[in-house]
Amino acid sequence: MNNRKAQKMLYERYCDAMYTIAYRITNDISLAGDVLQEVFIQVFSDLAQFRGEASLGSWIKTITVRTAVRKIRTESTFSGNGLGDSDEPVIWPEAMTGSDLEKAILSLPEGARTVFLLVEVEGYKHREVAEMLSISEGTSKSQLNFAKRKLQTLLKDFTER
């Protein structure tokens, strides 16, 4: 009865990018599928309310990030850690590949992984990340520093193998 063709085209246009974000945040293929499904149902439900102030892609991405974070979030997801406070510089290994980096990102704890993905990969600012994840900017920065230090260690292991 309904014409889904147009919605399918919209889905095709954004599904890969959103699925990738969902997968990287959740680190779970099936959970990422659930997230994507939930996201697009919400997108098509609320499409009439989309006023076009931001790009459609940004709007869908925001919904994806929020939905994915909601799926993985526990009380301790963004709790503090002390590893981000070191003064030593982070040096990225020169032999690092995209595949190594993705593996290392997926090995990170959920909070640090999410912040790293949002800031470094998706390009959000700490203020936006803080709003999106309902955390403080300081926590966002701390989680990012922690993520980078942890990634440095993990990548060193990967590249030395």
Next chain:
Amino acid sequence: MIEKNRDILSGAINKMEQRRPESSLWKNIADKLDQRGIPGTTGNVPVRLPEYKAPSKIWQNIIAKLSPVAPSFWQSSSFKVMTGIIATGTITTAFLLAYQTDDKQTNTESEAVQYASPEKEIQLISSPDQNKADQSHHHAPGTMIRKSQEEPSKTISWNDINPDKPVVQAGQRFIPAVAHSASVLANTAFYARKESLNHLTPITAHILISSRAETPGIDTAPSSIRPVSIPDYYQKPRMKFHIGAFYAFSILNTNIPEGMDIPLTRSSAGIDFQIAWKRWSLNTGAEYLSWTEKGNYLVDYLQNKLIYQYYYVDSAHIDPYTGQVIYYTSERKVYDSVPGQLTDVNTCRYRYLQIPLVLEYRVFENKTFSVGLLAGVGFDIRLQGQRSLPGINLQDARITGTGTTLRYHSISNWRTIAGLQLAYRPGNQWAIFIEPSYQLYMKPYYDSDNTKKTGLLKIRAGLHFFL
């Protein structure tokens, strides 16, 4: 945190592969949409997504960000213009001050000598009795003779000059040479002033301070003493006070943060207070400025929505006459909290009080017109920064978060000011002025994240009343 070879990280991020969901996922989504009664889009509206024309200023921002080295403040055109204005003002001021000082010194010291007529230049020569060999350069004490060029043979003696009688009329400031005390004149090089103020002939002090007893034979050439009026600017300066009112129009030069709509031209009005002394003025006052900025307001909410409905079979029975099954049903509705996001416009209205403190030097001034160079600072105080939130009317919804793209201005800020003031005085008690200036904010224009220095071109126009 220090991070080295960050480009490696950026490169690796770009090389991370993108994932693709299973193809069956769309079928699930479509089924769910059907199940929840969410309609499809008919026609071809979403097939072609809406396209928006990018504002032209985006290209300028891109160009600015692509510059290999962003020009620092010291290399910026604003700094060069300000430096040029200040340098020009300094050189002009120094020149005028030097000129004025020489002129004033001559005027003061020339009180010791009398003025000759334009045609009759005073010459000072040695007495024939003493030191004849060096008449033009070495004048022995008490041997001064004054001769007129026109009447070189005629001389006058000291006795012809009455020391008690002023050689100029009352109200004029010239006195006879003999009235000066030795203490003032000793060790000073004096200038016998010709009528032309531009040419001065030095004579030594010891000639002028010789007593009449030591110079019995002194002769002086007759000289017509012509009273010379003293220009206004040689009279004793007094402090003057001016008040005024003005209207100002300014054009702002700043980065507009993303998601914000701010006016780049503004109007303001205020009052001026000025203390003037000689060619200098210290200007202050108060200026009121008000404007409104707009941003996007984002609201995340959970709304209790009807996700589907069905008929529940309460009971059923078989009609004994017809044998039909009759169902008694009731409509059941199923609700759930569905997350959503709403975007609206919110505004912030600012009211600022601006207090300038500007030093002015009038490089040109006559009775009707003056041109002044300005340099100083301005202090801005925020009186009000009222944010108005959009009216959000969501039924059966709970707001879970809000955010805005509005950025806020600091409570106070400093500006440097450099400019010109042109004033025209149609009457003795008031003047019309116009004042173009360039002003540069010392602190970031917004509380955060706007690194470019913000400047503004301002034109003030108004009236000054002399108290």
